[in-house]
Amino acid sequence: MALLELIDVKKYFYEAVGGLIGSTKVIRAVDGVDLTIDRGEILGLVGESGCGKTTLGRTIVRMYEPTSGKIIFEGKDISHLPPKKLGGLRKDLLIVFQDPSTSLNPRRKIKDVLTTPLLQYGMLYDKEKQARELLLEVGLSPEYAEKYPFELGGGEQQLIATARALALNPKFIVLDEITSSLDIPAQARLLNLLRKIHEERKTSYLYISHDISVVRCISKNIAVMYLGKIVEMAASDELVENPLHPYTKALISAIPLLDAEWKPIPLKGEIQRAIGELKGCVFKERCPFQKPICLEECPPLKEVSKNHWVRCHLYL
Amino acid sequence: MLWLMLRAIAGNHRALFGFTILLIYIIIAIFAPLISAYDPLSTDMDHAYLPPVGLGGTFEHPLGTDGLGRDLLSRLVHSARIDLIIAFLAATGAAIVGIPAGILAGYLGGKVNRVVQALTDAWLSFPHVVFAIVLIAALGVRWINLVIAITVIDWTRFARVIRGEVFGIREKEFVKVAETMGLSNLLIITSEVIPNVLPTILVVYTLELGIAISVEALMSFVGLGVEPAIVSWGNMIAEGMSYIRTCWWPVVFPVLAIMIIILALNALGDGLREIVDPRTSRVLR
Ligand SMILES: Nc1ncnc2c1ncn2[C@@H]1O[C@H](COP(=O)(O)OP(=O)(O)O)[C@@H](O)[C@H]1O
Numbered sequence: 295m296a297l298l299e300l301i302d303v304k305k306y307f308y309e310a311v312g313g314l315i316g317s318t319k320v321i322r323a324v325d326g327v328d329l330t331i332d333r334g335e336i337l338g339l340v341g342e343s344g345c346g347k348t349t350l351g352r353t354i355v356r357m358y359e360p361t362s363g364k365i366i367f368e369g370k371d372i373s374h375l376p377p378k379k380l381g382g383l384r385k386d387l388l389i390v391f392q393d394p395s396t397s398l399n400p401r402r403k404i405k406d407v408l409t410t411p412l413l414q415y416g417m418l419y420d421k422e423k424q425a426r427e428l429l430l431e432v433g434l435s436p437e438y439a440e441k442y443p444f445e446l447g448g449g450e451q452q453l454i455a456t457a458r459a460l461a462l463n464p465k466f467i468v469l470d471e472i473t474s475s476l477d478i479p480a481q482a483r484l485l486n487l488l489r490k491i492h493e494e495r496k497t498s499y500l501y502i503s504h505d506i507s508v509v510r511c512i513s514k515n516i517a518v519m520y521l522g523k524i525v526e527m528a529a530s531d532e533l534v535e536n537p538l539h540p541y542t543k544a545l546i547s548a549i550p551l552l553d554a555e556w557k558p559i560p561l562k563g564e565i566q567r568a569i570g571e572l573k574g575c576v577f578k579e580r581c582p583f584q585k586p587i588c589l590e591e592c593p594p595l596k597e598v599s600k601n602h603w604v605r606c607h608l609y610l
Numbered sequence: 611m612l613w614l615m616l617r618a619i620a621g622n623h624r625a626l627f628g629f630t631i632l633l634i635y636i637i638i639a640i641f642a643p644l645i646s647a648y649d650p651l652s653t654d655m656d657h658a659y660l661p662p663v664g665l666g667g668t669f670e671h672p673l674g675t676d677g678l679g680r681d682l683l684s685r686l687v688h689s690a691r692i693d694l695i696i697a698f699l700a701a702t703g704a705a706i707v708g709i710p711a712g713i714l715a716g717y718l719g720g721k722v723n724r725v726v727q728a729l730t731d732a733w734l735s736f737p738h739v740v741f742a743i744v745l746i747a748a749l750g751v752r753w754i755n756l757v758i759a760i761t762v763i764d765w766t767r768f769a770r771v772i773r774g775e776v777f778g779i780r781e782k783e784f785v786k787v788a789e790t791m792g793l794s795n796l797l798i799i800t801s802e803v804i805p806n807v808l809p810t811i812l813v814v815y816t817l818e819l820g821i822a823i824s825v826e827a828l829m830s831f832v833g834l835g836v837e838p839a840i841v842s843w844g845n846m847i848a849e850g851m852s853y854i855r856t857c858w859w860p861v862v863f864p865v866l867a868i869m870i871i872i873l874a875l876n877a878l879g880d881g882l883r884e885i886v887d888p889r890t891s892r893v894l895r
């Protein structure tokens with residue numbers, strides 16, 4: 295059964311453009327996303343920086359109100375419920391941010407950082423003991439309780455930020471590039487923790503990263519995003535072994551594989567900002583297989599084989 | 611926290627200088643009766659206008675006496691009492707009103723912010739000296755009314771500075787995290803906001819102590835401060851001014867006492883600012 299369902303979710307930002315007349319320009323950060331995440335599912339979300347992953351994650355946890363579309367969590371439409379009105383659902387729908395050095399209060403001890411959310415929900419009975427237990431659970435020394443965030447390394451800080459969310463035992467967590475700023479051993483440590491928690495508690499994750507190789511090793515399914523739209527979605531192995539969308543192919547070919555034949559598919563140009571009116575396929579400017587129709591119509595997301603969806607005129 | 615604070619102060623020259631002098635003043639104020647050999651109010655016309663030691667005076671009256679033969683050293687150290695009491699009460703009063711106003715306006719925004727902003731703007735548009743004179747004229751010349759006047763006028767200093775600071779803190783990611791976790795406003799303010807404005811509060815409080823002492827001097831000088839029956843630095847200056855042409859020391863010593871403590875408090879304030887700025891110091895954590 296679906297835990298979270300997104301129906302045609304859009305999130306536009308409006309930026310004032312100066313000048314005599316003074317108009318606004320539209321940034322289509324998330325532009326019509328349909329997704330379903332089941333209980334206990336880990337969905338990976340990949341795409342280059344600037345494609346709207348963070349915006350989508352923050353819209354899901356209702357840091358942002360969607361411009362249109364529906365967000366349904368546990369059968370309840372939360373699209374326009376202000377975060378303060380989510381009530382009991384609030385603690386089941388959490389997010390961990392990319393940069394732990396800014397998402398932890400620099401002036402509070404780790405034990406306070408970890409246990410303040412518990413206090414809010416009446417789950418705090420022994421601060422010292424619970425802080426120590428949480429530290430042990432994420433594989434850190436209980437002595438860290440008395441330290442301040444900046445005394446820890448980046449990987450340890452991110453473990454703390456993650457532990458703080460896990461303490462509330464949420465049903466769903468958005469993990470936004472949480473390993474991106476870490477070195478490889480720290481990444482592995484955090485991923486192992488997430489796997490362990492997932493096995494024990496069946497917590498669902500939306501795992502956001504620009505690095506498809508990291509996403510692959512934790513997610514059951516992967517969605518690929520480009521300029522606010524999902525362009526391809528499939529089971530992890532299927533997506534990596536049999537990518538269909540030219541953008542996915544380019545992303546995967548950018549990972550050096552053991553395969554001797556490896557040759558990156560060149561991507562033309564840079565990712566753009568989704569500003570103003572859009573006509574045709576989101577990927578048209580950079581696509582090596584561009585056809586005339588690609589400039590005219592945006593293709594729909596189509597299921598080309600079981601559970602493998604792609605948004606490309608090549609497969610229509 | 612207190613221990614860290616002291617350790618940080620010890621590591622900063624300006625803060626250490628200011629803190630040491632403030633501490634000396636506080637000790638002098640507490641032990642004033644032990645330090646001074648005379649009643650600061652008892653007159654002795656036979657020994658009026660005695661000069662201080664070094665200008666022909668004796669150690670019986672180390673700083674000399676005033677026009678009524680009162681011992682200046684005794685008057686000076688007793689004045690420290692009322693001046694420090696006024697300073698701490700007034701700064702605390704202004705803090706008690708101004709800090710919550712600044713935090714609520716800065717964190718909640720919206721209506722609360724507009725009300726606080728309107729009040730602080732209105733306060734700013736009115737010259738403080740005129741405001742103080744009007745208040746004392748209405749309340750009467752008593753030292754406690756001076757405390758009330760300073761509180762009423764200077765709470766906006768706390769409110770303005772802290773409101774601005776909290777505006778910045780509210781946008782920090784760790785506050786956003788607390789919000790997405792559903793923490794109540796009260797819990798966010800106490801656990802995320804206050805620990806981060808505490809340094810600023812300390813700085814403003816220190817500076818406010820100095821401001822209160824100069825306000826005491828100014829208001830007492832024009833006869834609208836501490837009642838004449840109580841000895842204060844401002845009253846000493848006011849009385850001494852009437853015969854400053856014949857004898858200068860009864861005015862110069864309280865002026866020096868005020869200058870030194872204000873200098874020290876400013877140094878402590880600046881030092882605290884350096885200490886709590888993470889770019890210049892990592893000691894305070
Ligand atoms: N608060 C905002 N205001 C205006 N534009 C924004 C805001 N947040 C993100 N954007 C824009 O939306 C697009 C998607 O950004 P983001 O969601 O951060 O992408 P990603 O996380 O994939 O790197 C970018 O073009 C970015 O500049």
Ligand SMILES: [Mg+2]
Nearest residue numbers: 347348349471
């Ligand atoms: Mg991002």
